[in-house]
Amino acid sequence: MNSAAPAVDIRNLQVRRGTTDVLHGLDLSIARGGVVGLLGPSGSGKTTLMRAIVGVQVVASGTVTVLGEPAGSVPLRHRVGYVTQSASVYDDLTVAQNIAYFSSVLGAPRSDIARVIDETDLTPFADRVVATLSGGQRSRVSLAAALLGAPELLVLDEPTVGLDPVLRVQLWELFHRLADAGTTLLVSSHVMDEATRCDRLLLMRDGAMLADDTPQALLGATGASDVEGAFLAIIASRGDVDADAAPPPARHGPGRRRHRHRRHARSVGER
Numbered sequence: 517m518n519s520a521a522p523a524v525d526i527r528n529l530q531v532r533r534g535t536t537d538v539l540h541g542l543d544l545s546i547a548r549g550g551v552v553g554l555l556g557p558s559g560s561g562k563t564t565l566m567r568a569i570v571g572v573q574v575v576a577s578g579t580v581t582v583l584g585e586p587a588g589s590v591p592l593r594h595r596v597g598y599v600t601q602s603a604s605v606y607d608d609l610t611v612a613q614n615i616a617y618f619s620s621v622l623g624a625p626r627s628d629i630a631r632v633i634d635e636t637d638l639t640p641f642a643d644r645v646v647a648t649l650s651g652g653q654r655s656r657v658s659l660a661a662a663l664l665g666a667p668e669l670l671v672l673d674e675p676t677v678g679l680d681p682v683l684r685v686q687l688w689e690l691f692h693r694l695a696d697a698g699t700t701l702l703v704s705s706h707v708m709d710e711a712t713r714c715d716r717l718l719l720m721r722d723g724a725m726l727a728d729d730t731p732q733a734l735l736g737a738t739g740a741s742d743v744e745g746a747f748l749a750i751i752a753s754r755g756d757v758d759a760d761a762a763p764p765p766a767r768h769g770p771g772r773r774r775h776r777h778r779r780h781a782r783s784v785g786e787r
């Protein structure tokens with residue numbers, strides 16, 4: 517294990533999905549520890565980048581090194597946790613049965629089962645069949661599964677979608693507790709007001725990294741009063757002709773399209 521290596525080191529990453537060139541020569545380095553927010557409009561490539569980091573994305577060229585190892589390699593199996601946007605927990609099992617199942621697959625200590633259920637505030641629902649849970653509760657079952665084995669890097673694709681404000685705050689508190697204990701979290705979101713909860717922000721657009729800085733530095737550099745304004749100011753400063761028309765990262769609202777369930781998938785997924 518190379519504990520001095522960055523959490524993520526990406527060089528010249530190019531990814532094509534279907535007929536779309538999604539990432540075109542992306543470079544990125546993420547130091548260990550802290551909560552890193554990955555923000556950008558729908559379709560900007562956030563999920564594709566996360567898939568490359570966890571090693572489930574076929575890449576055209578470039579290198580993706582995670583915790584000092586090639587992304588997706590066997591030594592990373594227990595060191596990286598991933599929560600996707602689609603369902604993976606078993607509807608016909610209880611919360612505890614789901615977590616016990618994933619625990620045995622991963623070879624995580626039995627004591628982890630109660631720990632991760634508690635950390636995700638699911639103890640009152642431990643014996644409930646997952647099919648009877650709300651969307652937010654189900655998504656926390658996926659998150660609980662990803663916490664098994666205390667991975668050093670957690671990659672969370674929109675973990676707060678569908679959660680009420682109280683749960684979102686609790687989840688962000690959990691992220692920071694994990695980061696304080698040394699975990700690196702990469703968290704994607706459409707919700708710009710969540711950006712200020714991050715230690716560092718990656719702003720993505722059209723498969724490229726527009727900015728990589730602390731929220732405070734981004735606001736200071738652009739003079740914007742919020743991260744959404746900073747995002748638009750950066751687009752405008754780059755002289756994009758469609759800057760005024762550029763859709764800002766969407767905010768959640770009653771009409772927000774997705775209540776997609778997340779999937780705990782340490783090493784599986786579409787290639």
Ligand SMILES: Nc1ncnc2c1ncn2[C@@H]1O[C@H](COP(=O)(O)OP(=O)(O)OP(=O)(O)O)[C@@H](O)[C@H]1O
Pocket residue numbers: 533534535536538556557558559560561562563564565706
């Ligand atoms: N399986 C696929 N086949 C072909 N193209 C795909 C596939 N998945 C995604 N894409 C395309 O890749 C681009 C990036 O998609 P990606 O899901 O990475 O974006 P995103 O920023 O995560 O979006 P969102 O916030 O809506 O989840 C989009 O143009 C999308 O249409």
